[in-house]
Amino acid sequence: MNSQTDTLKALVKVVFVAAVLIVAVWGGRQLRSRSNLANTTSLNEVQQPAGSEEDVLVSRGEILYTQHCAKCHGDEGNGDGEGLRPLSIRPRDFHSPHWRFEKSEKSIQTVIRDGIPGTPMPASKTALSDSDINSIASYVLEIANEKSAAITSTGTSETDLLIAAGFSPVIPARVPDLKLTNVAGADVTLGKFKSKPMIVHFWGTYCTHCIQDMPRLNEEIAMLKDSVSVISICADVTEAEELTEFAKQFPNMDFHADPAGLAMNRFGASLLPSFYFVDKSGTVLGVTHQLKTVKIRSLIEQIVQPDE
Incomplete structure (x- = not known):
C-alpha cells in the first residue's frame, strides 16, 4: 500500500514538473514573439520615409x-x-x-x-x-x-531664338574646316563661307525624304541667300561630278561632295537630312532635321549682329 502511494506521489510530481516546463516554454515564446513584433514595428517606423x-x-x-x-x-x-x-x-x-x-x-x-x-x-x-x-x-x-x-x-536668349526657329541647340563648337568639292570641280573649305551665317545641309542620294524635299528647299533657299550661305553636302558621294546632272534641277542650291567621307562624322550627324546653323564667327549653334525658312529669317535678323 505504501509502495503504491509513493509511486502515485512520484507520478504527480513528474506531471507537475512537466506542466511547469510546458507553461514556461510557451510563455517564453509569447514574450519573444511580442518582442520581435515590437522590434519590427520600430524598424519599419525608422525605414519608412517621412512625408507624403x-x-x-x-x-x-x-x-x-x-x-x-x-x-x-x-x-x-x-x-x-x-x-x-x-x-x-x-x-x-x-x-x-x-x-x-x-x-x-x-x-x-x-x-x-x-x-x-x-x-x-x-x-x-x-x-x-x-x-x-x-x-x-x-x-x-x-x-x-x-x-x-x-x-x-x-529678354529672349540665343537658345530661345534657336528653338523658336526649329533648331535643337548644340554645345557651341567651332565648325570643322572640312575640305569639299563643289559641282564645278573646285576644292573649297567651310571656312570660306564665314563672312555670314551658314547652314550646313547633309543629305544623301539614298535618302527618299531628302530627294522629295529638294524642290521646296530650292525655292525657299533663294529667299535666304542674301543673309545666309546654305552648303549642301552629299553624304554618300565622294566625286562631285556625280552630282552635276542632279544639281542642274536645283539652281539655287550649292551642292558639294565630301571626298574624305568624314563630314557627317565631324559634325556628329546621324540622321538625314540634317541642317546645322553656324553663326558668322564659325560657331555651330543648333541642328534640325526639317528646315523652316520663314523662321530662319527671323532667327537671322535677331541673332546675327551687323559688322561694326
Whole structure:
C-alpha cells in the first residue's frame, strides 16, 4: 500500500514538473514573439520615409536622376552636365520656358521611355521600371517648376531664338574646316563661307525624304541667300561630278561632295537630312532635321549682329 502511494506521489510530481516546463516554454515564446513584433514595428517606423507619397516619389526620383540623368542634364537640370561634348545636341534645360512637348509628367515619362531619335537621349526601354520612370518624371517636373517660377525673364536668349526657329541647340563648337568639292570641280573649305551665317545641309542620294524635299528647299533657299550661305553636302558621294546632272534641277542650291567621307562624322550627324546653323564667327549653334525658312529669317535678323 505504501509502495503504491509513493509511486502515485512520484507520478504527480513528474506531471507537475512537466506542466511547469510546458507553461514556461510557451510563455517564453509569447514574450519573444511580442518582442520581435515590437522590434519590427520600430524598424519599419525608422525605414519608412517621412512625408507624403508624393514626397517619397520625388525623393526616389532625385536618387535615380542623379544616377541616370545628371551626367548630361546637370545636377540642377540646367543642361550643363559634365558628360557634354562638342556638337552634341544640348540636353534640355528644364528651367527654360521653351519645351518642344507638353510640360507634364506623362510627356516626360514618354521621353524617358522612348528616347528622342537623332539626339543623345536614349530610350530606356526595359532598363528602368515603370515605377522608376514615374519617379524620375516627378522629380524633373518638380525642379522644372520650382526653378522656372523663380526666373524673371529679361529678354529672349540665343537658345530661345534657336528653338523658336526649329533648331535643337548644340554645345557651341567651332565648325570643322572640312575640305569639299563643289559641282564645278573646285576644292573649297567651310571656312570660306564665314563672312555670314551658314547652314550646313547633309543629305544623301539614298535618302527618299531628302530627294522629295529638294524642290521646296530650292525655292525657299533663294529667299535666304542674301543673309545666309546654305552648303549642301552629299553624304554618300565622294566625286562631285556625280552630282552635276542632279544639281542642274536645283539652281539655287550649292551642292558639294565630301571626298574624305568624314563630314557627317565631324559634325556628329546621324540622321538625314540634317541642317546645322553656324553663326558668322564659325560657331555651330543648333541642328534640325526639317528646315523652316520663314523662321530662319527671323532667327537671322535677331541673332546675327551687323559688322561694326
